[in-house]
Amino acid sequence: MAEIFVSYSGSDKAKVERLVSELKQEGARIWFDDEQILPGDDFIQKMAEGIDQCRYYLICLSPSFDKRPPTSWVKREFKMAMIKENKQGQRSIIPIRLIKGGSIPLEIGDRAYADLSTEERWAKNFPRLCKALNI
Numbered sequence: 001m002a003e004i005f006v007s008y009s010g011s012d013k014a015k016v017e018r019l020v021s022e023l024k025q026e027g028a029r030i031w032f033d034d035e036q037i038l039p040g041d042d043f044i045q046k047m048a049e050g051i052d053q054c055r056y057y058l059i060c061l062s063p064s065f066d067k068r069p070p071t072s073w074v075k076r077e078f079k080m081a082m083i084k085e086n087k088q089g090q091r092s093i094i095p096i097r098l099i100k101g102g103s104i105p106l107e108i109g110d111r112a113y114a115d116l117s118t119e120e121r122w123a124k125n126f127p128r129l130c131k132a133l134n135i
Contacts, residue, residue: 003028003029003030003054003055003056004023004028004029004030004031004054004055004056004057004058004133005031005050005051005054005056005057005058005077005081006019006020006023006030006031006032006058006060007057007058007059007060007074007077007078007081008059008060008065008074008098009060009062009064009065009067009068009072009074010064010074011062011064012060012062012064012065012098012099015060015098015099015116016060016098019058019060019096019098019116020032022126023130023133023135026130026135027135028130028133028135031050031053031054033046033047036050043073044076047073047076047077047080048080051077051080051081051084052084054092055092056092056093056094056133057077057081057084057085057092057093057094058094058096059078059081059093059094059095059096059105059108060096060098061095061096061097061098061102061103061104061105061113062097062098062099062101062102063099063101063102064099064102065102066102066103078093078105081093082107091111093108093111094111094113094114094129094132094133095108095111095113095114096113096114096116096129097113097114097115097116097117098116098117099117100117100118114126114128114129114132116129
């Protein structure tokens, strides 16, 4: 079973694939849509199951995330994760800044985020992210 759900805007997929790959190299078990959602699957059901089963939820933030409408998949996932977190009373959402710019949603604006927006910041903050994820 996966332990980390990775949520992102489709426009940021290349950088997210790097994140997923490097987390896997560290031994993390990842829920990633390309691997978990198969042709014919119900998107909402699969997302809900993935969020429910994972201990951590990484929300990858960027200007393209900000531009997504409230009904987009990434915003629906975030809403599901917020509901789960509030219900459990345990913080599980970790914001990741993938690309400079973009905002952190108000609901998690008080949280430290992992800034992976440049190579220098990636080198500094990726190990800190792994520590936060207990890997």
